[in-house]
Amino acid sequence: DTAVSQTPKYLVTQMGNDKSIKCEQNLGHDTMYWYKQDSKKFLKIMFSYNNKELIINETVPNRFSPKSPDKAHLNLHINSLELGDSAVYFCASSQEELPGTDTQYFGPGTRLTVL
């Protein structure tokens, strides 16, 4: 029973392509996130969704767009992929609306490689 799952685990694609990463949580949490971890292992938040409402939007390019069809899913769409998008992307979820005050549960990550 995986709490937070992501697909695919690995994604290799060409520059300029459009791709999506899916995330699902079965914890009944209200808030979901996307993080990017670069080659230097810096973990940076990209987006946060609470009840389908975007509540955090860091300075990420608008080529990245989160889509939440329901409370249990938060997908990440990336258009016109660039070399610098290569990284590991983590999905996470938490129960409380104020994520800094509650535990986040992370998915296993999706390693994106842009060639």
Add this chain to the structure above:
Amino acid sequence: LAKTTQPISMDSYEGQEVNITCSHNNIATNDYITWYQQFPSQGPRFIIQGYKTKVTNEVASLFIPADRKSSTLSLPRVSLSDTAVYYCLVGAMNTGFQKLVFGTGTRLLVSP
């Protein structure tokens, strides 16, 4: 934004106590401090969270001084399996938005 600073790496031996400190000079009144552990090719995993003074659970202790400008994660009697990267996270709020700032992470290496 509450920026955090941690040592890049630490070395220890099995059975020793390890203390990892995180500096967060700009911590706001409503911020909580959370520590995560990350193994290679895995997502971060929650260790402990606190607001002030001391918090203890079955795996670690978290010490937060009165001014809350720093925090120390204490791992008692580490084992080889504690080799991982440890992140300090300070939750911040700014009317209408929440900005979460992870530290740069501390790579702990435990040797036999």
